Amino acid sequence: MAGQTRRKVTIGEIADEAGVSNATVSKVLNGRSDVSAATRARVQEIMDRHHYQRRRPRRRGGLVDLVMNELDSLWSIEIIRGAQETLAEAGIGMVLSAVHGTSSGTGEWLEQIATRRSDGAILVVSDLTPRQRARLAAVKVPFVLVDPIGTVEAGVPTIGATNWAGAVSAVEHLIGLGHRRIAHLAGPRQLLCSRARADGYRAAMERAELTVPEGWLRFGEFNDRSGHGELSRLLDETAAAGQPLPTAVFAASDLQAFGAYTALRERGLRIPEDISVVGFDDLPVTRWSHPTLTTVRQPLHDMAAMAARTLVRLIDGEEVDLPRVELSTRLVERESTAPPGPAG
Known part of the structure; x- marks a missing residue:
């Protein structure tokens, strides 16, 4: 940086000369305490020598x-x-x-x-x-x-x-209650959060050495209409094949879970006596539903x-x-x- 004191230097140049990261220089500028005294002194000396002036914050009210x-x-x-x-x-x-x-x-x-x-x-x-x-x-x-x-x-x-971990906790909760036949109503396939929740579901099932029957993991949309439609089809297909119904459903959103509520009630199935339901999000309405919804709180x-x-x-x-x-x-x-x- 020799000979550059006449122009405005950057945080990156100061960091390079001090042998630290840009984030460390920023911490010194902001008076953060998680910087050693020696590092702080070295960075400050370089800034003083090059007459560094921090960019003024933008005016509030924007x-x-x-x-x-x-x-x-x-x-x-x-x-x-x-x-x-x-x-x-x-x-x-x-x-x-x-x-x-x-x-x-x-x-x-x-x-x-x-x-x-x-x-x-x-x-x-x-x-x-x-x-x-x-x-x-x-x-x-x-x-x-x-x-x-x-x-x-x-x-x-x-x-x-932490979508994956949240899904694992939901499925492990159901497994801990004794459920072995657990279906998953997933969100849109193209969304990272949907895939992470579906992967968490699979991981928890595999860890418990439980199989996922064909058609029991269904990608859809994060709304009640999708939850209702996908679970209705799952139940109809399972019944038509003469197979036992799931005893629990993990929905990738609370709205999908409420759609599942409707699908189950239309078939005379009780929640949770016949089929347990878990959602994802913890929207305020989950505390007012009947029954109140077990769910994964996404902050x-x-x-x-x-x-x-x-x-x-x-x-x-x-x-x-x-x-x-x-x-x-x-x-x-x-x-x-x-x-x-x-x-x-």
Whole structure:
């Protein structure tokens, strides 16, 4: 860096000269305590010698875009609440955009972000293409992904949940109650979270040396209509083949679980006396259903809040230490699960 003191140096150049990471330099700039005194002194000396001046944070009072596939589901409401509350505390407004589908489509939302010069964007279940990422970089809009559809490039800030572990806990709960015939209503096949939950289901079944009959793992959509339709077909096909029905169903979302409730009641089957049901998400309505739903709590509000906090840090020019964060899921036991009945 000799001879470069007349121009503005970057955090990366300071990190290279000090022999530390960019994140460590950022910690020194932000007064974090988890840096040794010797490292702090070395980094500070280099910054002083090169007259480094931290980029001033953007003025509060700006706007952040929250881009989602849909805005009318209970799942979406929890995400919206978490993001809005956190951004409001930071003095930042929020604009909602819906892309209506599993793909970000034509990218109209992207041009709207560029037009209104948003300070940043939270992208929820959006399939971000290289072209769209390049466009965000060109207009200098930092972004954070929440629960993305596909594989994410290294270094892109991403907030998710422990989907695989959550699914394992759900199935192991049922196995612990004595269930051996367990079906799974999965979400959309193309979503990473759906595949992770399906893989967790398979892993728990294999660990218990239980087989999954043909057609008992069914990919669908995260809604009650899909849960109702897929379970109805599963039950009809199993009965037509003269095979025993499942004694338990693990649904990849609470809404699918409620669709399963309807399918079971239409056939005169009781929950949990005849068939136990487990969901995934722990939406507020699960505590009001009859019976109340055993489910895996996915911290949707917390995921959105962390995404918002991460975005605020990016807007303020800070480095993000952990680009990929997965928040813990946990099983919440309620009334919809019980040991299998005499016929089980």
